[in-house]
Amino acid sequence: SAVISQKPSRDICQRGTSLTIQCQVDSQVTMMFWYRQQPGQSLTLIATANQGSEATYESGFVIDKFPISRPNLTFSTLTVSNMSPEDSSIYLCSGDRPEGYEQFFGPGTRLTVL
Amino acid sequence: AQTVTQSQPEMSVQEAETVTLSCTYDTSESDYYLFWYKQPPSRQMILVIRQEAYKQQNATENRFSVNFQKAAKSFSLKISDSQLGDAAMYFCAYRSVYGGATNKLIFGTGTLLAVQP
Numbered sequence: 001s002a003v004i005s006q007k008p009s010r011d012i013c014q015r016g017t018s019l020t021i022q023c024q025v026d027s028q029v030t031m032m033f034w035y036r037q038q039p040g041q042s043l044t045l046i047a048t049a050n051q052g053s054e055a056t057y058e059s060g061f062v063i064d065k066f067p068i069s070r071p072n073l074t075f076s077t078l079t080v081s082n083m084s085p086e087d088s089s090i091y092l093c094s095g096d097r098p099e100g101y102e103q104f105f106g107p108g109t110r111l112t113v114l
Numbered sequence: 115a116q117t118v119t120q121s122q123p124e125m126s127v128q129e130a131e132t133v134t135l136s137c138t139y140d141t142s143e144s145d146y147y148l149f150w151y152k153q154p155p156s157r158q159m160i161l162v163i164r165q166e167a168y169k170q171q172n173a174t175e176n177r178f179s180v181n182f183q184k185a186a187k188s189f190s191l192k193i194s195d196s197q198l199g200d201a202a203m204y205f206c207a208y209r210s211v212y213g214g215a216t217n218k219l220i221f222g223t224g225t226l227l228a229v230q231p
Contacts, residue, residue, distance in 0.1 A: 033218065033219075040203075040226075041223070041224070042205065042221045042222065042223045042224050043159075043205070043219075043221050045218050045219075048218065090157060092157075092159065094159070101147045101164075101209050101211065101217075102147070102149060102161055102164055102209075103219055104159075104161065105151075105158065105159035105160075107156070107157055107158050108157040108158070110157075
């Protein structure tokens with residue numbers, strides 16, 4: 001199966017700043033997804049990223065706060081803008097296998113906002 | 115809208131024993147996929163097993179098997195011969211087949227499995 005890498009694996013940031021998380025897949029995928037996960041809790045979908053079009057955001061998430069890019073079929077970025085301590089979380093990206101309905105995940109980025 | 119429920123926040127099993135994790139879901143669709151994902155402390159989400167709703171046969175992957183009861187909307191995971199490396203958070207997930215690959219995964223709240231030596 002495909003492998004997804006994320007950068008950075010963790011970061012500590014000051015409030016008011018922005019962080020861009022990169023997600024790289026070693027093969028082409030149809031859709032990429034960005035999730036947020038509080039420790040010990042389930043995953044919450046932020047948005048779905050399709051190549052060549054704007055991302056589709058879930059309720060409660062807006063493009064100004066979480067801009068997403070998807071320049072090609074193997075790469076996507078998520079920016080967490082104007083961060084506050086409430087943004088401290090784990091951020092995961094995932095991709096679809098073109099022929100299947102399962103998603104495979106990156107290792108996650110642990111973000112702490114002071 | 116579809117929902118996924120995991121009623122066991124935590125479970126514990128002795129090494130080499132068998133444990134069953136429960137999952138129920140709600141949907142009006144007739145065809146869909148169900149998944150069990152494992153998330154160890156490393157955070158990496160790993161697909162454990164997949165079940166296609168139109169298949170009556172329960173999926174099996176080595177020590178992992180499911181009991182899929184479509185009418186009851188139940189999808190439990192059985193782990194046989196439990197190993198220390200099975201300790202993790204386990205998530206049940208649902209995905210519709212309608213609408214293509216854009217459909218999102220709907221996750222349950224997870225079950226934290228501890229394996230006692």
